[in-house]
Amino acid sequence: xxxxxxxxxxxxxxxxxxxxxxxxxxxxxxxxxxxxxxxxxxxxxxxxxxxxxxxxxxxxxxxxxxxxxxxxxxxxxxxxxxxxxxxxxxxxxxxxxxxxxxxxxxxxxxxxxxxxxxxxxxxxxxxxxxxxxxxxxxxxxxxxxxxxxxxxxxxxxxxxxxxxxxxxxxxxxxxxxxxxxxxxxxxxxxxxxxxxxxxxxxxxxxxxxxxxxxxxxxxxxxxxxxxxxxx
Amino acid sequence: xxxxxxxxxxxxxxxxxxxxxxxxxxxxxxxxxxxxxxxxxxxxxxxxxxxxxxxxxxxxxxxxxxxxxxxxxxxxxxxxxxxxxxxxxxxxxxxxxxxxxxxxxxxxxxxxxxxxxxxxxxxxxxxxxxxxxxxxxxxxxxxxxxxxxxxxxxxxxxxxxxxxxxxxxxxxxxxxxxxxxxxxxxxxxxxxxxxxxxxxxxxxxxxxxxxxxxxxxxxxxxxxxxxxxxxxxxxxxxxxxxxxxxxxxxxxxxxxxxxxxxxxxxxxxxxxxxxxxxxxxxxxxxxxxxxxxxxxxxxxxxxxxxxxxxxxxxxxxxxxxxxxxxxxxxxxxxxxxxxxxxxxxxxxxxxxxxxxxxxxxxxxxxxxxxxxxxxxxxxxxxxxxxxxxxxxxxxxxxxxxxxxxxxxxxxxxxxxxxxxxxxxxxxxxxxxxxxxxxxxxxxxxxxxxxxxxxxxxxxxxxxxxxxxxxxxxxxxxxxxxxxxxx
Numbered sequence: 001x002x003x004x005x006x007x008x009x010x011x012x013x014x015x016x017x018x019x020x021x022x023x024x025x026x027x028x029x030x031x032x033x034x035x036x037x038x039x040x041x042x043x044x045x046x047x048x049x050x051x052x053x054x055x056x057x058x059x060x061x062x063x064x065x066x067x068x069x070x071x072x073x074x075x076x077x078x079x080x081x082x083x084x085x086x087x088x089x090x091x092x093x094x095x096x097x098x099x100x101x102x103x104x105x106x107x108x109x110x111x112x113x114x115x116x117x118x119x120x121x122x123x124x125x126x127x128x129x130x131x132x133x134x135x136x137x138x139x140x141x142x143x144x145x146x147x148x149x150x151x152x153x154x155x156x157x158x159x160x161x162x163x164x165x166x167x168x169x170x171x172x173x174x175x176x177x178x179x180x181x182x183x184x185x186x187x188x189x190x191x192x193x194x195x196x197x198x199x200x201x202x203x204x205x206x207x208x209x210x211x212x213x214x215x216x217x218x219x220x221x222x223x224x225x226x227x228x229x230x231x
Numbered sequence: 232x233x234x235x236x237x238x239x240x241x242x243x244x245x246x247x248x249x250x251x252x253x254x255x256x257x258x259x260x261x262x263x264x265x266x267x268x269x270x271x272x273x274x275x276x277x278x279x280x281x282x283x284x285x286x287x288x289x290x291x292x293x294x295x296x297x298x299x300x301x302x303x304x305x306x307x308x309x310x311x312x313x314x315x316x317x318x319x320x321x322x323x324x325x326x327x328x329x330x331x332x333x334x335x336x337x338x339x340x341x342x343x344x345x346x347x348x349x350x351x352x353x354x355x356x357x358x359x360x361x362x363x364x365x366x367x368x369x370x371x372x373x374x375x376x377x378x379x380x381x382x383x384x385x386x387x388x389x390x391x392x393x394x395x396x397x398x399x400x401x402x403x404x405x406x407x408x409x410x411x412x413x414x415x416x417x418x419x420x421x422x423x424x425x426x427x428x429x430x431x432x433x434x435x436x437x438x439x440x441x442x443x444x445x446x447x448x449x450x451x452x453x454x455x456x457x458x459x460x461x462x463x464x465x466x467x468x469x470x471x472x473x474x475x476x477x478x479x480x481x482x483x484x485x486x487x488x489x490x491x492x493x494x495x496x497x498x499x500x501x502x503x504x505x506x507x508x509x510x511x512x513x514x515x516x517x518x519x520x521x522x523x524x525x526x527x528x529x530x531x532x533x534x535x536x537x538x539x540x541x542x543x544x545x546x547x548x549x550x551x552x553x554x555x556x557x558x559x560x561x562x563x564x565x566x567x568x569x570x571x572x573x574x575x576x577x578x579x580x581x582x583x584x585x586x587x588x589x590x591x592x593x594x595x596x597x598x599x600x601x602x603x604x605x606x607x608x609x610x611x612x613x614x615x616x617x618x619x620x621x622x623x624x625x626x627x628x629x630x631x632x633x634x635x636x637x638x639x640x641x642x643x644x645x646x647x648x649x650x651x652x653x654x655x656x657x658x659x660x661x662x663x664x665x666x667x668x669x670x671x672x673x674x675x676x677x678x679x680x681x682x683x684x685x686x687x688x689x690x691x692x693x694x695x696x697x698x699x700x701x702x703x704x705x706x707x708x709x710x711x712x713x714x715x716x717x
Binding site: 111136137139140141143161162163164165166167169170186187190191194195197198 | 367384385386387388443444445447567568569586587
């Protein structure tokens with residue numbers, strides 16, 4: 001009869017609470033199904049039940065948004081969060097040790113998230129490569145790290161323009177600045193020159209300043225033998 | 232007759248009801264057609280937009296809940312916040328009346344576009360702080376489906392205000408107040424100033440205040456277009472016309488203390504079309520005066536100031552247009568990319584424009600030298616005599632420069648205390664003001680729009696208390712003086 005079978009399907013997840021969500025569900029409904037059959041069944045269930053879809057999306061999203069943040073403490077090597085997050089024991093030992101370098105490349109950090117980085121008063125190296133939400137407003141907050149910051153990398157951030165780079169003049173201790181591959185900067189060569197003038201002690205890596213210059217028309221060399229000389 | 236019309240319209244569709252499905256691939260949109268027909272029928276009924284005698288599509292509607300006079304950034308901001316804070320979607324019908332759809336004389340688009348928190352009144356600092364937050368998250372506030380995000384071209388370079396000996400104590404007090412309100416401003420001595428900006432001549436400078444965050448300049452045209460686009464998507468009606476008349480009714484009332492007052496209520500706004508005598512009377516519940524430099528004229532039309540001088544009835548709106556010049560020059564050895572918007576103690580200011588060593592700047596003239604605001608012609612002699620010497624004294628590199636172009640715009644100048652007028656008029660009970668900001672209207676527009684919308688919808692200010700900016704202060708003589716005017 002239709003009713004008991006439907007009943008079985010709906011109740012199956014509750015019985016299998018122990019097993020991890022989605023795979024357990026498909027197994028419960030079709031225990032002897034092959035791998036391929038299991039996948040299409042999962043797809044079938046995802047199409048029909050909102051909660052199956054939600055669970056699937058959540059698992060996928062958890063994998064994709066794994067934060068790639070790395071930290072380097074004084075006299076130590078880089079420490080990086082693993083899939084489950086950092087083990088708290090290590091960090092507790094390092095509470096007094098200042099953070100020297102942060103590599104937040106590719107991280108979805110934004111204007112409010114920078115609060116956490118700006119609290120690190122002895123930060124020497126900051127890497128914000130390819131961060132999709134770091135824009136000119138975020139750069140205007142970096143002056144708080146002026147005393148200690150020596151190395152900054154902004155390569156590949158899609159929202160940074162030359163207007164935000166103008167606020168970097170506060171960082172007078174900066175020795176290395178990477179501003180390559182900034183698609184929103186209108187004139188990379190000229191911007192590089194202006195930034196170099198703004199930060200005289202800093203080595204600025206970025207666009208080649210000759211980029212965007214065209215070769216002028218070659219001057220025709222006068223053929224002295226052939227051309228008539230006006231009297 | 233209606234039934235016949237209905238049958239005539241539906242006739243061909245009814246007979247071919249299955250046309251779409253049988254012909255396979257026809258684009259007969261049955262649901263769309265039905266809704267179109269319903270709209271047409273509704274427009275025939277009273278209250279709808281259909282007029283049987285002639286085309287009225289260019290006229291504003293006959294009825295509107297709120298009429299906003301003036302389509303600049305302040306007017307559009309009030310409309311935006313009315314739509315955002317209304318209790319139910321579509322509850323309030325808003326009409327924005329703008330005389331000039333090219334905005335050729337509007338203060339918004341002729342503005343230098345700066346935003347700062349360095350003011351002398353705490354309310355102004357709060358207004359600017361909120362507006363900075365609005366501009367930072369503009370793509371969340373003004374998002375429209377399927378439209379590209381806005382790029383305000385914001386330069387977060389900050390403002391640098393310089394003070395001489397006399398002004399140093401006031402500046403210190405102001406900065407302390409600004410920091411208490413949450414602005415990120417720092418004070419600099421002349422030595423620190425010289426070290427940070429070597430191109431400044433610090434002679435005569437006793438103290439400087441430098442804005443570190445949320446200060447800079449942006450593109451006002453982009454903000455205006457973004458607001459316009461968002462408002463069109465929320466159903467605000469725009470009309471190009473001039474407000475020529477208000478039809479109002481008066482009622483004599485007695486106050487609690489036994490005084491006789493005459494309260495006025497505006498019932499209709501007459502909007503006249505361009506280049507024609509045709510006008511449309513728009514019935515309205517609330518009128519918002521956001522007409523900028525011409526707010527005084529609109530207020531007079533509404534009867535503000537028609538009375539014996541010295542009474543509340545006789546108190547006019549003290550907002551008048553003042554012409555200000557902005558010059559664009561090129562200086563190859565000028566200040567670099569780090570230059571903020573520098574304001575000299577004498578009143579001259581300048582800022583960078585773009586990457587090519589171009590600079591914008593100007594100076595507010597003294598009271599006695601005010602140019603005639605009848606037109607927007609530029610006076611280059613003013614630059615030679617008043618602006619250039621002061622700038623060259625402050626930045627020696629500006630001794631050699633070449634003026635590229637210039638333009639003039641209006642300040643909606645509040646002659647009383649150079650601060651905005653916000654809120655309802657005490658006697659013309661349904662006219663609200665959002666004007667008189669004397670050169671800092673653009674940077675406070677988002678916050679002021681919210682305040683006026685709160686006043687209209689709730690009856691009191693909810694987020695920022697702008698009671699010092701109400702109209703009644705002109706009668707009581709309570710000045711809310713803003714000292715840091717550029």
